[in-house]
Amino acid sequence: MKMLIELDFLIALIRSGDRHHREVVGILEEKRGELALSPYSLLELDLLLWSNRLKVRERGRFLILLDETLKYYLVEVLRPSPRHLSEAYKLRGSGLTFFDSLHAATALSEHIPLLSYDRSYEKVGELRYIHPSTLIDSPI
Secondary structure, eight states, rough: OOOOOOOHHHHHHHHHHHHTTTHHHHHHTTTEEEEEEEEEOOOHHHHHHHHHSSSOOOOOHHHHHHHHHHHHHHEEOOOOOOHHHHHHHHHGGGGGHHHHHHHHHHHHTTTEEESSOOGGGGGGSSEEEOOOTTTHHOOO
């Protein structure tokens, strides 16, 4: 089953010291070919890089390595869609951030569950939200 990942999953992958790093690597290995990346995660990541909230030595090289890593694990990078934006407008009043509303809208529009460490997605009733730690003990 295809699942959508977003920026928090990428951050845990990128930062080897992140408390979720090993878990994320394990999920990538176990669910190879079953994960899709929200296209809005790349914009969110770029904003973090440009604001220096996420620091890397060479931004261009970092992004190429990220692309290669996603390809290695067969993570599909979804394309942005006006449907995602339309759905996100409906979700903005539910307490989600701008980007979280885009990620949730993408999952809803694509009819796939959202895999994230951010429990704020639990508030979106129609969204199938999966916390990554639940994949450790139960196969999906």
